[in-house]
Amino acid sequence: GVATSCGCSVQITRSRRNTLFSGIHTCCTFAWTHVNYEIKGDVAVIRISDPNSKVNTLSLQMQKEMTEVMDEVMGNSAIKSVVLISSKPGCFIAGADINMIQACKSTEEVTRLSQEGQKIFEKIEKSPKPIVAAINGSCLGGGLEFAIACQYRVATKSKKTALGTPEVMLGLLPGAGGTQRLPKMIGLPNAFDMMLTGRNIRADKAKKMGLVHQLVDTLGPGLKSPEERTIEYLEEVAIDCARGIVNKKLALTKEMNMMQKIQDHVMSYSFVQNRIYSTVEKKVLKQTKGLYPAPMKIIECVKAGMEQGPDAGYLAESQNFGKLAMTPESKALVGLYHGQVACKKNRFGVPEKEVKTLAILGAGLIGAGIAQVTVEKSINTILKDITEEALNQGQHQVYKGLNDKTKKKSITSFERDSILSNLTGQLDYSGFEKADMVIEAVFEDLAIKHKVLKEVEAVIPPNCVFASNTAALAIKDIAAASKRPEKVVGMHYFSPVDKMQLLEIITTDKTSKDTTASAVALGLKQGKVVIVVGDGPGFYTTRCLAPMLAEAVRVLQEGVDPKKLDSLTTGFGFPVGAATLADELGIDVAAHMAENLGKAFGSRFGGGNLELLKTMVAKGFKGRKSGKGFYIYQSEPKPKDINPELKEIVESYKMMPNPAVSSDSDVQYRLISRFVNEAVLCLQEGILTNPVEGDIGAVFGLGFPPFLGGPFRFVDNFGADKLVEKMKTFEEVFGNQFTPCQLLLDHAKDPSRKFHN
């Protein structure tokens, strides 16, 4: 054969290549940068790799080159079949290029993009030469749509292999044939599940669902690195499959057991389908409260295809895709996506010393939660408490968190045990001399925090970082007791730590850059989305939450019951209602927080009567943890009832509602505007560095409605002027709690001023 010239940059003219190399092992480099192909016998192996990125996306360049390569491959009669593979480890195609969609100015423009994608994939689907998609790593969005247009799919069992249609999370739908092909391939229920939740499907599940035909094991080291050899092996198997299809040794129809056959048959009846549509629609409406347009559009597209045929289906898909891309909801969600990516980077650089040993003080909910997410990353973790009982409970929480993962089969029992071996539970300070960082999660009391800080500083090495997990105490006040305030930082985790994505890091004037870098690096390693904010009472998140909760208490005093309050907040898009949130947080914690911030900020943080919360605490109604709060909690979490004794308490703090500002919508805006105004004030005061972190913090830490994109995006979209106008109405009734801050007023005055461009 002719020596291969894989990767060489020599440009060979088309005619010359055809005469020289047709049918011979060779490699083509036709000045293509993203896609190339190699002919192995009668199989063309098309390899994709974006030279400018860690992941492959279906960018315009990628599409253009892919079309050219496909044309050439289809035109070469020596080629009988095709394998499509990525040469990037860990990524097949991660999706379409979001920027490409964002660059579009109109619905029509996006619809055209969708139609072009549909056309490319239609050609793939109708290819006379079988195309085998060889998938290793993420195969998402447009990447999945590409793969399911191919005749056959082989995927590696790698943990990185994930198939999914995450478009819905960006307020979009699978716009390149996904809504049409998926239901046919895996059935309506599975297709809806994938498209409406956007969740990733792992390889083994994908095989069971019929999304891929064959699985390939990942390989260990051989004569090459595991990653490299695994991709080669995948390619070898895929080539065999491609030949097998041509030789008719491999059937393209999926193997089905009797149950699947029966299921498919049942699904073919239109009344069964209609039943599914209506069930799914109801479920979607219940979960989205009608605030998210994408899920309903997805159902609409599937329905159009199933009921009126492919032409109508594809048309509906492209048109709805165009419409969705222009919605504020989609823009907000895309903004959050970008924000999240930004908050997964450490803008403070690489810390001098990596945290290899972390010590945590306090084995309560938060402390144990931090321990869990730390041991999972193979970091030695010391969990210290002062009583054996508390320690036992904390260690059990870590075990339970990991054991639940074992039950869900995301880790084996062996992996659970091996992860747990990183945890040491203890009552003394032994081993602290090796700690690189200490996070205290003890009771929220300055005197106790000072005591702990002094004890710890006596035993830790000089370069060890001391982080305080607090929701409200100012870090500089805690650091006042420190001999080395440059090593003191705040790390505000959210409960439950293993589920909540946000970590709010608080720096004082004295905190060194390296200390911050170290805290951010640990947070990122723990899988957190990290925002870094300035010091002050309540920092950013607690400070936004407190006025909203104060308003919620006032609303209750005005006679709105907790259920109604919850439905007003969830109706606005919060995942958890205000009353439930207070119960989850703990009424004592909420009261403590309100009192502290009330002292710091004065009457602006007033509204509801703090005594109401205090009375509840005095009666033992501390929220979920005590079994009673605004609601009563029995063994079954749902349905929960309102605490019958609450009425009496509320009665004694009763306030007369002013009908001018008490409609459902008014109540919603009273709650939201105080939140948003405080967020903007945080930016104005420099507590926040930028609006992006403000939006991320509010959505991921406090559940601010994701479709609004965060408080800053909300102001941009809603209009600062309109918000100010509403606030002024409320201000007339309630006073300074609704006085818009200067930055908000500035934005209201000049409509061209936006937080996000």
Added chain:
Amino acid sequence: RAEWAWPVKKTLSKTGVKNIVLVDGVRTPFLQSGTTYADLMPHDLARTALQGLLNRTGIPKDAVDYIIYGTVIQEVKTSNVAREAALGAGFSDRIPAHTVTMACISSNQAMTTAVGMIAAGQCDAVVAGGVEFMSDVPIRHSRKMRKTMLSLNKAKTLGARLALLGSIRPAHLAPELPAVAEFSTEETMGHSADRLAAAFGVSRREQDEYALRSHSLAKRAQDEGLLSDVVGFKVPGKDIVSKDNGIRPSSMEQMAKLKPAFVKPHGTVTAANSSYLTDGASAVLIMSEEKALALGYKPKAYLRDFVYVSQDPKDQLLLGPSYATPKVLERSGLKLADIDVFEFHEAFAGQILSNLKAMDSDWFAKTYMGRTSKVGSPPLDKFNLWGGSLSLGHPFGATGCRLVTTVAHRLKKEGGQYGLVAACAAGGQGHAMVIEAYPQ
């Protein structure tokens, strides 16, 4: 010039280290499980090997200081199978015995434990051996059922007993079978072997060819009477067994017809290129050189340096020989080229070929073993020339002694001086030992 007169190969004897010798070694015929041995118990096989050793060496039944056996799947009734077998074989009841387990290198561990005891001066003569009986394995009640049954023992009243019996559900009745799978990774060994072969790019054809070679060489060795370690066994109620029964040279065409056994449909490891479930036992007599000579024996070989290694049980499960070989050679001050006889345990053809490739790779040596260069691949004309585990069979606990005895016999037959034994084992472990011919 004195150095010109030196023999090409020096002895590996070290000052201050006792010379330890293999006096002799025997084994029962290795039979595919479920055949003639089917109705026996593990200690019956071990007993037969011990009796064979007694007969072969003529050692007095009280001249042994200690007995050690290796086994993998334990029969719960005879968990210290060494003791039961020793008593049954008629050894003095004053000889202590214990059982060790280290997966497929269990009898290697038995032998090196013996070497250690002798080197430490605690013993002079030790019998080591191994046994595996796959015709019967402990199949347990489910954990739920066991719990119920144990509670039943403690129940005091009839009512309590009936209540417990009444709590038994059909799910309780599902039995628990032992699996040849790693506990840590839950992967079966065959599956891991298939992935290993793929990682090293070992083709199905190469594996089938190697398996065919193993069977052909074993057949020839059997036909030529070279497998002299085998002692006949009169199985109660059945015929005398005198030959291994799993040696079946096939043809490439026949072997190519088999479907992959573990990785489907594209895997390369099949029933024909894997070792099979085997019943069998082995035994060796190990002594200090002085003791052997004092008792009037002509030892067969010196047992020299040995090493145990371990590595990642997931992706390098069966690469023990690659890690152990350079390490043991280094200890002995030898090069691969100095070795005249190689006996490697053949778990799977793919595993052997992968190890050969790993040992021949500078990249692998540098990247994974922290060595400066490769050790090299053993030449096949010195390698497993009388067959191997693929063809002779592989009673997990017994294979190690077979390898060592075979090296001793081959060194004698082929006139070599150094032999090397290497084996992989579940858990990602491995072993190698250097054996030196006893001067003729």
